[in-house]
């Protein structure tokens with residue numbers, strides 16, 4: 001189960017939902033899953049870059065505290 005945006009009202013909803021909890025738009029089975037995959041492809045590169053930079057910051061902080069004398 002994952003979250004995606006409703007194609008109708010652009011609010012967050014689950015990919016396996018039968019209808020949107022916000023605007024009550026009903027979905028064909030697999031429609032939101034396909035929409036989520038398309039969304040993932042569109043924003044995947046940007047999201048990966050963001051997570052990578054956050055990971056690098058976390059790693060730098062971790063190394064900094066590791067190198068502190070106890």
Ligand SMILES: [Zn+2]
Nearest residue numbers: 006009020023
């Ligand atoms: Zn909706």
